[in-house]
Amino acid sequence: MALRNIAAAWLAIIAVSAVAPLRAAQSTAAAPITVIGPHATVDLGLAALTRLPARHLSIAFLTEHGLRHASFDGPLLWAVLTKTGAIDPVKRRAQVSQFIVITGSDHYRAVLALAEIAPDFENKPVILADRMDGKPLGPEHLRVVVPLDKHGGRSVRDVVRIEVRAAPP
Numbered sequence: 184m185a186l187r188n189i190a191a192a193w194l195a196i197i198a199v200s201a202v203a204p205l206r207a208a209q210s211t212a213a214a215p216i217t218v219i220g221p222h223a224t225v226d227l228g229l230a231a232l233t234r235l236p237a238r239h240l241s242i243a244f245l246t247e248h249g250l251r252h253a254s255f256d257g258p259l260l261w262a263v264l265t266k267t268g269a270i271d272p273v274k275r276r277a278q279v280s281q282f283i284v285i286t287g288s289d290h291y292r293a294v295l296a297l298a299e300i301a302p303d304f305e306n307k308p309v310i311l312a313d314r315m316d317g318k319p320l321g322p323e324h325l326r327v328v329v330p331l332d333k334h335g336g337r338s339v340r341d342v343v344r345i346e347v348r349a350a351p352p
Contacts (some may be wrong), residue, residue, distance in 0.1 A: 207224055216311075216325065219346040220269025227267055229313065229322040237263050238310050240328055244335035251335075255312035255328045260345075261300045263311050269347050277349070285327045285337075286344040293337035295329065297347060307331070311342065 215226035231286035243252045260283070264270045273275070281297040298304040312326045315320065320326060327345075329337040 189351075208259040215322075216342055217344045218263065218269050219344070220264065220267070220268040221347065221349065222271070223268035225267040225269070227263065229325075231266075232258060232263070232311065232313060232325070235259075235266060237313075238308055240308065240310055240312075240330055242328065242330050242335075244338070247335055254316055255310060255326070256314040256317075257310040257312035257325070257328075259300070259325060260309040260311055261302065263345070264347060269345070270297065274304075275301070278304065280350045281347055282350065284346045284348060285317075285339045285342060286346075287339045288323070288343050291339060293327070293329075293339050295337065309312070311345075 215228045216232075218225045219226050237256050238259055239254065239256050241252070243250055245251075261272075264283075265272045266284045270281070278301045279298045283295045283297055283300075284292055285295070286292045297310065299307045300309045307330065309327060309329050312328050315326070323341060325342045326340040327338060327342055329335075332338065
């Protein structure tokens with residue numbers, strides 16, 4: 184009986200060992216970012232993202248270790264939202280009552296007012312970065328970068344979802 188239990192334990196270890204590399208390969212696969220708007224839901228992959236014009240941002244933000252400087256490259260978040268159909272750029276009245284919820288793979292979320300990034304309002308150059316300090320971030324590590332935020336708390340890393348919502352009436 185004890186021999187049977189030992190054999191079963193070894194079989195379980197072998198099965199887990201065989202599955203672990205498969206799970207690791209799946210977790211590193213390029214998962215798209217889901218972009219959701221009032222009229223469209225789109226899965227945006229890295230290939231589509233890199234076809235959009237890129238902007239370069241050099242920023243500084245405070246961390247618990249002091250001031251950190253970094254540079255990022257990627258398309259404007261506004262371009263991402265208009266290209267995917269998540270927003271209608273000509274509906275200016277709607278822009279002042281809509282907001283964007285950005286979610287990272289760790290479920291960290293940050294919120295931006297749509298009017299902050301709208302060209303007809305604040306026009307803040309928020310980007311969806313695919314490069315940091317000249318190096319590719321990789322499709323699973325894309326990052327929304329919000330310039331002028333002192334602590335970088337709205338610069339969500341490992342973005343998996345971007346959703347445009349309307350403020351409740």
